[in-house]
């Protein structure tokens with residue numbers, strides 16, 4: 001399996017790397033460079049030592065193992081974010097791309113045109129419905145006629161009867 005076919009990993013990176021990148025970019029320049037070098041080194045070690053945990057994920061593992069997988073993923077995502085900061089041309093992994101170039105078309109590829117429009121879908125649904133009605137021997141569907149009767153008026157609010165109390169005067 002190619003890395004790009006690992007949907008869980010790719011979609012997780014798609015979210016995580018920009019977040020770590022934002023973390024780096026909001027730091028002061030000196031701190032940013034130091035953190036990027038640290039994250040790059042840690043990411044390289046983690047992937048070198050435990051990269052197989054991300055490659056062969058098995059669900060029957062213990063909590064400790066799960067944490068190890070999560071930590072390895074975090075190191076990978078941080079390492080990639082660090083590479084983006086350290087290499088302004090950017091990083092491309094498994095069909096994903098991140099860089100610091102403004103207006104980069106690879107970072108924000110244009111959305112593909114949908115293969116079908118809503119009108120196409122509705123036409124197909126109507127054809128299916130007509131086909132079903134023919135098969136089931138039902139008459140063709142006709143839209144319900146709106147009720148000609150005027151709407152029922154709201155009931156009048158009831159007025160409570162007035163009760164007058166005659167209290168004896170107190171001397």
Ligand SMILES: [Zn+2]
Pocket residue numbers: 090097098099100101104105106107108
């Ligand atoms: Zn880019």
